[in-house]
Amino acid sequence: MSNVANPFGQVLVALVTPFTSDGEVDWPGVEKHIDDVINAGADGIVVTGTTGETSTLTDPEKLRLVEIGKSVSAGRAKIITGGGSNETAHAIDLYRQSEKAGADGVMIVTPYYNKPTQAGILTHFRMIADATDLPVILYDIPGRTGVEIKYETILRAAKHPNILAVKDAKGDFSEVSRVLNQTDLLYFSGDDANALPHLSIGAAGLIGVTANIAATPYRQIVDAVNAGDLTAATAAHKQLEPLVRAVMTHVPGTVAAKYILHGLGRIGSPRVRLPLVGPEEWEAAQIEDEIDLVRNIPGVDFSNFRPDRNAAAGGALPKVHGTTR
Secondary structure (H helix, E strand, C coil): CCCCCCCCCCEEEECCCCECCCCCECHHHHHHHHHHHHHCCCCEEEECCCCCCHHHCCHHHHHHHHHHHHHHHCCCCEEEECCCCCCHHHHHHHHHHHHHHCCCEEEEECCCCCCCCHHHHHHHHHHHHHCCCCCEEEEECHHHHCCCCCHHHHHHHCCCCCEEEEEECCCCHHHHHHHHHHCCCEEEECCHHHHHHHHHCCCCEEEECHHHCCHHHHHHHHHHHHCCCHHHHHHHHHHHHHHHHHHHCCCCHHHHHHHHHHHCCCCCCCCCCCCCCCCCHHHHHHHHHHHCCCCCCCCCCHHHCCCCHHHHCCCCCCCCCCCCC
16 A cells, blocks of 8 residues: 555545436435435545536536535545546646635546547646646546556656546556555555455555445445454455445446435435436346345445336436536
């Protein structure tokens, strides 16, 4: 594990953005959900990330999410703003505004769709890191962006004083070990199923989707790893496995997490914004079958799970939310 002080927290929730049934942001629901996950053990909240549906949030919505996160957390958890943009100038502007809104850190995703070279990726990261005083997490998720951050690029980026961490959703554990050996970067697991394996080789924490539903066992895993108790960490990891499968396997994690949270009565609607849609009947059935296997997860009473397929059906909205700016 890096010797650099961790300014982000260890149990970070990749926060869903609760919507009303007509697709508007449910601001009271956002406040409640942030408070819920912090009370369950989260010490970091990533708003406006992939799970928060950043692609279909407007910039004013993104900034208000930072402001609300900062207000609700009241110092109990760090507020990290994710998402950014594949346009460097737009990303710089958004992160500067997020800093003014109170963000504690920024998470910069690899530019998507453009498919830049590694030189372009590195320049994008450096220019954004130059434009803010906030600590930076690089987000390596080639499955969504189309390009990975190469090992050599990570080493070069690590020399920037504001770039302190990487969220790894690539799953190359040998590369993680290599970077941890050669830099002071903090690593965060970006794959819910691999949180414990990442932590066991020196990751500083996790940024999880399933933690929207069950942050407490992730807190137990991290605390156990910190204490050197692999047996306890493994027990919590096994306990979570069916829930992770329910959230991350059948539909996009955002869709499944909202479906389950709504079924538990923790958010008012399972709606997502197009082009995401709610689970189809057969997908909902698969999620529910996995939930039937979940047992005794602390902080979550699955006996109260009452899924509503009608509320999630299709996910189509009566209006389309236009520009992201």
